[in-house]
Amino acid sequence: MPLPPLYGHEGIRNRLAGAIASGRLPQGLLFEGPQGVGKQRLALWLGQALLCERNDGGAKREGCGDCRPCRLVLTLSHPDLHWFVPVELERRAADADKQVELAEEALGEVLAARRERPLYERPSGMASHGIASVRLLLRKLALTPVMGPRKVFVIGDAERLVPQTGAEAAANALLKALEEPPPDTVLVLTTAEPDALLATIRSRVVRVRVARLADSVVTAFAQRELGLADEPSLSQRVTAAEGCIGRLLAEGGVGGTGGAERGEGAERFLHAVQDGPVARLGFALSLQPFQARGGFTAMLDELLVRLRSEARAGKDSGKVVSAIARVVDARELAQGNVNPQLVAAVLGEDLGSPR
Ligand SMILES: [Zn+2]
Numbered sequence: 001m002p003l004p005p006l007y008g009h010e011g012i013r014n015r016l017a018g019a020i021a022s023g024r025l026p027q028g029l030l031f032e033g034p035q036g037v038g039k040q041r042l043a044l045w046l047g048q049a050l051l052c053e054r055n056d057g058g059a060k061r062e063g064c065g066d067c068r069p070c071r072l073v074l075t076l077s078h079p080d081l082h083w084f085v086p087v088e089l090e091r092r093a094a095d096a097d098k099q100v101e102l103a104e105e106a107l108g109e110v111l112a113a114r115r116e117r118p119l120y121e122r123p124s125g126m127a128s129h130g131i132a133s134v135r136l137l138l139r140k141l142a143l144t145p146v147m148g149p150r151k152v153f154v155i156g157d158a159e160r161l162v163p164q165t166g167a168e169a170a171a172n173a174l175l176k177a178l179e180e181p182p183p184d185t186v187l188v189l190t191t192a193e194p195d196a197l198l199a200t201i202r203s204r205v206v207r208v209r210v211a212r213l214a215d216s217v218v219t220a221f222a223q224r225e226l227g228l229a230d231e232p233s234l235s236q237r238v239t240a241a242e243g244c245i246g247r248l249l250a251e252g253g254v255g256g257t258g259g260a261e262r263g264e265g266a267e268r269f270l271h272a273v274q275d276g277p278v279a280r281l282g283f284a285l286s287l288q289p290f291q292a293r294g295g296f297t298a299m300l301d302e303l304l305v306r307l308r309s310e311a312r313a314g315k316d317s318g319k320v321v322s323a324i325a326r327v328v329d330a331r332e333l334a335q336g337n338v339n340p341q342l343v344a345a346v347l348g349e350d351l352g353s354p355r
Contacts, residue, residue, distance in 0.1 A: 033210030036246020125295020212243025280348030
């Protein structure tokens with residue numbers, strides 16, 4: 001199945017298209033904005049605009065959608081469009097080369113799944129851009145483009161590029177590539193957590209804010225791409241998505257379990273808060289220390305969605321508002337270098353104590 005069309009983001013599209021037409025597009029970009037707002041889809045759109053063979057910089061200045069390169073981009077099969085997403089490696093290889101092969105395999109599997117079902121949910125909290133992925137990226141950066149004059153790299157959830165001891169050479173090579181990419185190359189990183197990104201990476205790319213979409217755009221996507229025109233809860237789901245199309249998918253309506261899992265985590269947490277100090281501590285200790293930070297912040301996001309909808313429903317609003325503030329604080333801590341177990345324990349106490 002081809003990718004669904006990109007909805008909204010006209011302002012950024014115009015700016016990017018203008019930059020391509022005038023030859024001023026930075027080679028290293030960071031798209032930052034809320035989870036599910038469409039940053040990677042926008043990056044793929046940019047890739048298409050750059051690889052299209054009919055984009056002459058004229059009136060339209062974006063991928064035509066018809067030429068061979070465009071069609072290959074839309075089916076995620078273009079040899080010069082390299083999409084890196086966080087992966088979870090189930091096995092560990094003895095040597096670095098073998099490990100790179102495993103990363104390539106894992107990445108290939110994710111992309112094959114996306115070709116089948118281009119609407120996807122957030123990768124699991126354990127998935128990352130490990131050092132093997134970075135080495136693979138460096139190898140691909142060194143290749144000459146196969147089809148046209150340039151190649152494009154999209155690196156989703158870039159805050160999951162993790163530094164690893166003993167792999168400093170690869171990390172430095174990546175920084176150098178970001179600072180001075182090969183002349184035929186554009187790199188687009190995306191993140192919902194720019195502050196969690198390595199500062200050395202952040203300082204080497206041009207940051208572009210991707211804003212939430214209007215509800216009317218989210219509604220149009222739900223109706224046309226998800227076939228939800230007759231869904232009675234459509235307007236509720238659009239409101240809950242808060243301008244992020246990806247959240248329509250995570251709310252559990254279109255298959256997949258990611259949203260349900262996060263919902264369950266938030267639910268368990270709220271129960272633990274009510275059940276008292278022992279239950280709260282038990283919940284905190286059941287969390288993974290450090291590695292699963294992505295999953296933990298996703299759980300907090302889910303908690304925020306619930307609290308906000310409680311606030312909208314007018315439930316004991318003073319209490320709910322202060323709870324929201326505490327969760328927002330906790331989310332900031334969780335994005336820094338603080339152990340999720342500790343954050344959950346403190347947040348649990350905060351929410352559980354009488355206000
Ligand atoms: Zn084209």
